[in-house]
Amino acid sequence: MIKPTIIKKNYPSGFKAEIILRPGFNRRFMGIIVDFGSSDDQPVPGLAHFLEHKLFAQESGDLSLEFEKLGSDVNAFTSFNETMYYASGVKNVAPTIDLLFDLVGKPYFTDENVKKEIPIIQQELAMYQDEPDWPLGDVLMRSVYGDSNLAIDVAGTKESIASVDKKKLQKAYDDNYLAGRMSFVACGDFSDNQVKTIFRQVGHLQETLIKPGRGPQAGKKVRNKRQPKEPLVLSGGSVPLFAVCLNLKNFKKVLDSQDLAQILLEIMLESKLGSASAWYAKMRRGQLLNQPLQINVTYTRQGNYAVIMGMSPDARKVISAIKEELAPKALFAASKLPAMREFFNLQKRVWLAQTVRSLNNIAGLAVELAEESLDDEDLFENVAKMQALNFDEYCNFCASLLDKAGFYSALIEVDDADEEKDENDEEED
Known part of the structure; x- marks a missing residue:
């Protein structure tokens, strides 16, 4: 297997970046990943996922609309130990990178927009819970890991979602969205000059928008419960x-x-x-x-x-x-x-x-x-x-x-x- 060329750069703040060269592809992919997910320590279960939703909110409106204007598709996901924001498109690489850093580096939490998001995420959770196997997975994971975040749905619970406010969101953001726990990735067909330009752009944006440091390691091993003799x-x-x-x-x-x-x-x-x-x-x-x-x-x-x-x-x-x-x-x-x-x-x-x-x-x-x-x-x-x-x-x-x-x-x-x-x-x- 021929390994693609991968160029990496580490910045003094702790922020990392890498560019994966795939010549011949018209589409380019850019993303920022954060070392923080649903099973890590947080004020209430589901807060990492709530953050993923709310970071798209800006004072000027929904940031996803700005990506659309550039012809870029944008999305995000939260897993147990990571949250990732990413976009892809054919053109407008530099403006898309600017928007990605605005997305993760300019949080805009208000009492009103947080309260408005609660029923949306609760509805998303309810949709998962309608699946026939959801109750089974829920009771099984809780039998192993109790009430730890690892046992709870990525979105949290109906009650934990309802308890989210802007103060909790801001604390989770401040504690985890740090340069030493974030990485940028780009993949596609980039010239040598474009690679240098992207690294300069990323260096400036992370220095301007992302707080340096790493903070404490997120998450500790969860002690499992005693295994039952019967199902x-x-x-x-x-x-x-x-x-x-x-x-x-x-x-x-x-x-x-x-x-x-x-x-x-x-x-x-x-x-x-x-x-x-x-x-x-x-x-x-x-x-x-x-x-x-x-x-x-x-x-x-x-x-x-x-x-x-x-x-x-x-x-x-x-x-x-x-x-x-x-x-x-x-x-x-x-x-x-x-x-x-x-x-x-x-x-x-x-x-x-x-x-x-x-x-x-x-x-x-x-x-x-x-x-x-x-x-x-x-x-x-x-x-x-x-x-x-x-x-x-x-x-x-x-x-x-x-x-x-x-x-x-x-x-x-x-x-x-x-x-x-x-x-x-x-x-x-």
Whole structure:
């Protein structure tokens, strides 16, 4: 894989910038990422996400309209440990960069505009909560991490959102939107002269608009709750969903790269429980599953975990089967090693091919490298490590990553009335 040219610059304030050169692309991407997200310390849950919304408000109006006038698409997102603001367009690079720094560097909080935003974010949260799996994920995460921010939705709760005022917003901004916790990224086709001009422009803007320093490290490890012996049960649902959460150890104690640890664990869980596994075939034969499981591994400053979610008429049996399949003695059973080896070698090639293709998605590439700038990760080092990784090393890493993992589970029981209604609907069809 040919690594693109990446030019980096560190400013005395602590602010960082990087430009990723992708010759031949007409569109350019620019973004600013902040080392502060929903699970980090903040006056009330959801404040990082609230800030993401409110920074678009300026005394002159909604700043997104100014991006539109330049022909630039603008957006933002909040994750557990980051908030990112980004824009892309074909022309007007310098004015777009000016607007991005206005966006993150000129907060305008008033009692009126904060109060007006509360029902908008509450409505956004309600939209998520309407999803059938939301209550399941909520109760499961709280069973692992209690009432910590890691267990709460990125948007917060209805009550925490209602308690936001301009004083809390200003404090969260002042404590976290600091030069040492922010990075600028640009990706696209830029000439040598444009690169120099962008670095000069960014240097001036960050010095003018962003407060220097880093402040305290945001977020500490969350102590997980004692794991229950039985699954937590939610009643009254319309879909028989279940979910398992594996509370995992600190990835850094096993691998230098948390990204690579995440990738290896996802491959491992897919090989054991995914649609191509013998385990899944057995579940299908027993009519316990008829759709593949959703498997995701997540790492944050506050904790690392894997969530496995699915739908089954007998969720308790499936949960027990998952626990049995991931038990230390069964993890690398000799009878399953040949299939696991074949799956690992295949997924290795798939991941490497996907990584090569991702270089042509300038937005995705820029976001990935911006996040890495905060996490001390290196995509291209990980590619080399993955290419060199053999099956035995992979097994040893995964065994260490899963060692003493906590096992938490929850399920939704469907009311008999709902089941009868579904049967009647089927008969009518």
